[in-house]
Amino acid sequence: xxxxxxxxxxxxxxxxxxxxxxxxxxxxxxxxxxxxxxxxxxxxxxxxxxxxxxxxxxxxxxxxxxxxxxxxxxxxxxxxxxxxxxxxxxxxxxxxxxxxxxxxxxxxxxxxxxxxxxxxxxxxxxxxxxxxxxxxxxxxxxxxxxxxxxxxxxxxxxxxxxxxxxxxxxxxxxxxxxxxxxxxxxxxxxxxxxxxxxxxxxxxxxxxxxxxxxxxxxxxxxxxxxxxxxxxxxxxxxxxxxxxxxxxxxxxxxxxxxxxxxxxxxxxxxxxxxxxxxxxxx
Numbered sequence: 001x002x003x004x005x006x007x008x009x010x011x012x013x014x015x016x017x018x019x020x021x022x023x024x025x026x027x028x029x030x031x032x033x034x035x036x037x038x039x040x041x042x043x044x045x046x047x048x049x050x051x052x053x054x055x056x057x058x059x060x061x062x063x064x065x066x067x068x069x070x071x072x073x074x075x076x077x078x079x080x081x082x083x084x085x086x087x088x089x090x091x092x093x094x095x096x097x098x099x100x101x102x103x104x105x106x107x108x109x110x111x112x113x114x115x116x117x118x119x120x121x122x123x124x125x126x127x128x129x130x131x132x133x134x135x136x137x138x139x140x141x142x143x144x145x146x147x148x149x150x151x152x153x154x155x156x157x158x159x160x161x162x163x164x165x166x167x168x169x170x171x172x173x174x175x176x177x178x179x180x181x182x183x184x185x186x187x188x189x190x191x192x193x194x195x196x197x198x199x200x201x202x203x204x205x206x207x208x209x210x211x212x213x214x215x216x217x218x219x220x221x222x223x224x225x226x227x228x229x230x231x232x233x234x235x236x237x238x239x240x241x242x243x244x245x246x247x248x249x250x251x252x253x254x255x256x257x258x259x260x261x262x263x264x265x266x267x268x269x270x271x272x273x274x275x276x277x278x279x280x281x282x
Contacts, residue, residue, distance in 0.1 A: 003027050004048055026167050028186045033057060034076065034091040035100065046167065046185045047087070049194040050075075053185075054090045056197030059205070060225045062129040067203040069098045126247060132206035132230025134252040140209065140232050143274045146177045148262045150213050151237050157182040158215075170195050172231075173211040180210065188216050189225065196229045206230025213237075218257055223247045233272055235259045240267055 010023040026046055033041045033054045045053060051073040058064040071093040075085065094100065154171045157179060170191035171182040183194035192214065199205055211233045212226050218240035224247065226234040234248070235256040245267045248255035254269030266273050 004046055026186055029086075030088055032089045034089065035063070036093060037091060043187065043190060045187060045190045049183060049198065050087070050090050052183075052194045052197030052201060053190055054092050054193075054197065055200050056193030056195065056225070056229075058092060059196050059200055060193065060228045062131075062228065063094075063100060064200060065131040065205060067201055069095050070201070071095045126224050126227055126251065130228050130230070130251070132208065132228075134208075134227060134230065134232050137206070137208040137230065137232050140175055140272050141274055142175060142211065142233060142272055144262065144264065147211075147235060147256060147259060147264060147273075149177065150211070150235065151259055153177070153179055154182065154213055154215065158184060169215040171213050172199070172207065173213060175209050175211065188214055189219075189221050192222055192225045196225060199229070208232060211235065213259075217241070218244050218255060220244045220247060223253060223255065227251045227253055233269070235264075 004027055006025050006027050007022045008025055009020060012019050012021055028044055029047055031043050031045050031050055031053065032039060033043070035058070041057065043053075043057070054073060055064060055070065064070065073090060073092050075087050076089050076091045150171075150173055153173075154169055157171065158167065158169045167184040167186060168188035168191050169182060169184045170188065172180040172195055174180055181195055181198060183191045183198075185191040185194060192212070195212070196205075196207075199207055206229060208230045210231055212231045212235070214222055214234070214236045216236065217238040218234060218236035220241055220243040222236075223234060223240075223244040227247065233254040233256070237259050238257065240255055240257045245255060247253065248268035252269060254272040255267040256273070257265045257267055
């Protein structure tokens, strides 16, 4: 299988001194996702957790909602010139009786490491296709002080980032701030898919008591993936997009941006944030 990191020669200039040395880079390779043997999508990803990535992608597509709907996930043909497998093609076989939405098979999706499902769905489509409406989830109230410590906990868990400086990360936390899972990938949407796919394979969906934290901006695609997995709160250390805010407001998702220490912006779903505690400084 592909490696998470690779070594490359680099010319290093420091304070006028020039030297040659090996540098550790994050690996990026294409992954073709097939559904029942039919090509569906290609995404640029960091190798690893490929089965979880494929499963999580299909959750966001509205195809999967539980582990029982998957018969198996396998690597399939994708040979190099020397005959060895590239491990860059994954086929998801659905369990008998699982219905596949026609829209999924009518289009092929190319996703880059930064884009995700750009422009795929309208707000109404996400709201109507999710199996886990956030408005139906049990009440969740999170203190700002708890959110404030999560970025440091995420950063401490980014092992590959420490070696490369080139990976996004996504983490699931419990409502008490316990780190449940963390994944790294060259694409932030892939990192989220890996989290959701792992949860699906462990039959943990919906993630209706979880907090999703991402290391970069909160795009429409990430908000979409949170909604499709039933996650009630999405937080990011950077800015959200306008469409992400619209989607959050439409679906009831709590969206927090610019989460840096005790400072943060709540763009939607403020009813899940204990604002009185923030005002009192507790």
